[in-house]
Amino acid sequence: MTFQDLILQLQRYWGQQGCAILQPLDTEVGAGTFHPATFLRALGPKPWRAAYVQPCRRPGDARYGDNPNRLGHYYQFQVLIKPSPADVQELYIGSLRAIGIDLEKHDLRFVEDNWESPTLGAWGLGWEVWLDGMEVTQYTYFQQVAGYELDPISVELTYGLERLAMYLQGVDSVYDLVWVQTPDGPLHYRDVYHRNEVEQSRYNFELADTEHLFLQFQACESECRKLAAHGLALPAYDQCMKASHTFNLLQARGAISVAERARYIGRVRDLALLSARTWMGEVPPATGGAADEGGAR
Amino acid sequence: MKAELFLAVRCEELPARFVTLAVEQLAQGLQGLLKGLDHGAVRTWATPRRIAVAVADVAPARPVVEQLVLGPAAAAAFRDGQPTPAAVGFARGKGVAVEDLVVVDGPKGPVIAARTQQGGERTADVVAAGLSELVLGLRFPMSMRWQAGAARWARPIHEVIALYGGQRIEAEVAGIPTGTTTVGHRLSPAPFAVDSAEAWVEGLRRHHVEPDxxxxxxxxxxxxxxxxxxxxxxxxxxxxxxxxxxxxxxxxxxxxxxxxxxxxxxxxxxxxxxxxxxxxxxxxxxxxxxxxxxxxxxxxxxxxxxxxxxxxxxxxxxxxxxxxxxxxxxxxxxxxxxRKRLEEHDAALARMQWIRGGGTMQDKARRVSRLARLLASDLGADREVAERAGRLCKADLATQMVGEFPELQGHVGRLLARLDGEAESTALAIEEHYLPRSASDGLPTTPAGRALALADRLDTLAGCFATGIRLKGSSDPLGLRRAAVGLLQLVLDAGLRRPLGALFDEALRGLGDEVQTKGSAGEARDELVEFTLTRLRALLRERHDTEVVDAVLDSGGSRDPVALEARVRALSELARSADFGPLKTTFKRVMGLTREHASAAYEPADLAHPAEQELHRALEAVVPRARKEAEALRYDRSLAALAELKAPVDALFDQVMVMAEDPAVRATRLGLLRAIAEEFRRVADFSLLSAE
Known part of the structure; x- marks a missing residue:
């Protein structure tokens, strides 16, 4: 199964389960959970079913294209269903079957894993799903998001696509993954992304201008607050995600000490919570002038 | 007819650490529910996806017990043969007809009474009524909700079986009605019927589940x-x-x-x-x-x-x-x-912050090294080894191995130190300086390891307190309580005779310009001593009477943990002897009488009464011995020597009035007693011990 077939099969399968197949968010995020289709839609009482691929950027995990298992940019396949269906475990196992994993031949185990994102003020309980000892999915029943106790509960399934594809294709390096068979032979993951890993690693670790990034972080922060004051949850949340990514870059550059780290996470969380409250209509939009002043502070 | 009661819950995969916890609570809760019902043996089964309890030979119903409930006085219950509102209300409250009320003799004369029946509840009804609360009442370290329900459990529940004598008990748990079928392993999904524990167990085994x-x-x-x-x-x-x-x-x-x-x-x-x-x-x-x-x-x-x-x-x-x-x-x-020597890894520590305002990890290693060198000879370690190991002990934090496998900190340092050709004792001290990691962990085995471990904890505590960090509530992200307990374990084990204040003074002196201190070093030291003594008190209370521990720790004087522990041990031992009661009475009185009299000075020439003179002579004789024994930490013998004063003190109390009217006489007598009290206080404050 090629890398793109894996994605297509998962999309088809979850589409058949009534999920809206969305496209990736066009902003840098560290995980599919950041996508508003998860973070914001998990809030409130309205049912929601969505599935999408999300490219994720983790600057600190970049390895100059040298490490066969680690990437600074990779794909997650994300499913969010609210309320969590009673048979979601069976649905999940059905998705494995859909991508050709025959459980007559593979060992499946659900190993406790409790997920927490201090940045998003969110936590949930669930498992790492182990296929023959390998973690292939994060399976989480969200309990709290942006500080809100959820009701009803959403279930989030996050597949690590590269890892799953490596296992299905039996290759030891992510760069040897076959993306698609072309008339001229296989196109590999290497052909698509290796150069990106090399160049982004240099940027992440060597060239990113930390002074500029610090300013950018502040700019995103005040822009987020200003937009929230206008009652614009989604643009405000965009700025929150940008602040989060900027923080990740600063960390990769080693510009933030261990002690400072907690403070920055707290600042991003404040923005996430503010965006979520705005989304829920709990931050009353102020009138023009006052809001701008509020934003500039 | 007695019959089997069987209860099984199937759920999504429980965390491994919850499985036993869950089934034990279920069994206990079920037995609680069956109170008053005769039953036989209780068996349990548990897997990540199911927990079950079977109780053999459960009686079909609780026995019926007849009870006579006394009510208001007969005189107030009936007027002219007619029931009063008091009687009507009483009958209604007890669920009997007014005609069925009887008159019996109460403690203060005739009263009306109702014959009521209790018990008789059918087993199936008892379980049906209590099932939901029983299952949902299990407590887990973490629990969750699912779907749109309000129920909380470790993971979503899928099926509940409740059988009495093979018959389904009708009930509902978290919106799920009880059933009579189950499924086995995911690869054997066909449901099968269950009418007993045995059918459940055998069926599961056929379907690739070992439930036991x-x-x-x-x-x-x-x-x-x-x-x-x-x-x-x-x-x-x-x-x-x-x-x-x-x-x-x-x-x-x-x-x-x-x-x-x-x-x-x-x-x-x-x-x-x-x-x-x-x-x-x-x-x-x-x-x-x-x-x-x-x-x-x-x-x-x-x-x-x-x-x-x-x-x-x-x-x-x-x-x-x-x-x-x-x-x-x-x-x-x-x-x-x-590829790099440990020393080169150490260079990277210059960019790694220890705590905010506490300098870098390299600064910390330098401080630990200095302290370890100072402590080395007292702990029987080689000074050069302690200093060298201190310099290198944090270097492995900069390695990629420890970055990836944090549990290997110290171990990687030791391996790299060996490869660098460092002395084996240096390499071992690097690994061991993280010990003890918890109160139940082992201590370092080498003297240099001990010196380093002690130095590291002293520096951690001193550095945190100096920068103004104090613990509030139970949270302790920097592990300060653990550091203080480790420090005490190390000091006690090594028998290191240093007052805590002196140890912390030395650690505080080692904090350089890299540490942004708040407040004075003196204040920090006093708070550190208090903080550590609180841990010592807790540590000693685990092994000795609270009262004994407090009498020693609150007697003032030296804050040398080794001596404090020896004093507690000696007093503890004495407290177990038969002579202790009378001894305590006498010296509690001495300490009580002299509480307000601060001066232990008196002129031996002013002692006029023979009982005073006798006590003075006895004191003169005992003091050098008691102090010498105390010096050598033989507090049992020190206390034994002081106990010799009991007879002359008792004689004094018998023969003279201490609180004499003449102020000069009174002051002399109180001075003499105060001198005795102070000798005792070198071990413990007897006035803090409870009277017999």
């Missing part, structure tokens, strides 16, 4: 031994891992997996920890050299077909791939790390 936890555990253990023997290797079954794996699978089948032989050149501890902690698999050791790791390991799968060659090969392939990737990563890191 003990049997599953024993099977894993035996299968691991067998598989290891077949592979020509040895397995050492770690009990904690065996427990965890038992609760991760319903149908255990071990699978032999391999990794590249060349990876065996990695530190064995890394390989073992990594397999155990991250992958929950059992490492194998070579049969002819049981100290040497084998390049194979055993994974316990949850696969009924795990013994079939193609399935086994697939499962082994996956496990091998994960382990292999992790080890290859580690190998790459280790090779990179080995």
């Amino acid at each position: 936890r003990a049997a599953r555990r024993a099977r894993i253990q035996a299968d691991l031994q067998r598989a290891a023997a077949e592979a020509g290797a040895v397995v050492q079954v770690d009990e904690a891992l065996l427990d965890e794996v038992t609760d991760l699978v319903e149908w255990p089948v071990p699978v032999l997996c391999t990794f590249d032989r060349e990876l065996l050149d990695l530190p064995p501890r890394l390989l073992v920890e990594s397999m155990r902690v991250h992958q929950r698999v059992f490492p194998l050791w070579q049969q002819d050299a049981p100290q040497r790791l084998d390049h194979r390991f055993l994974a316990v799968s949850n696969h009924p077909l795990g013994r079939q060659p193609d399935t086994a090969a697939t499962i082994a392939g996956g496990n091998a791939k994960v382990i292999g990737a992790r080890f290859h990563d580690a190998r790459f890191f280790y090779a990179e790390d080995r």
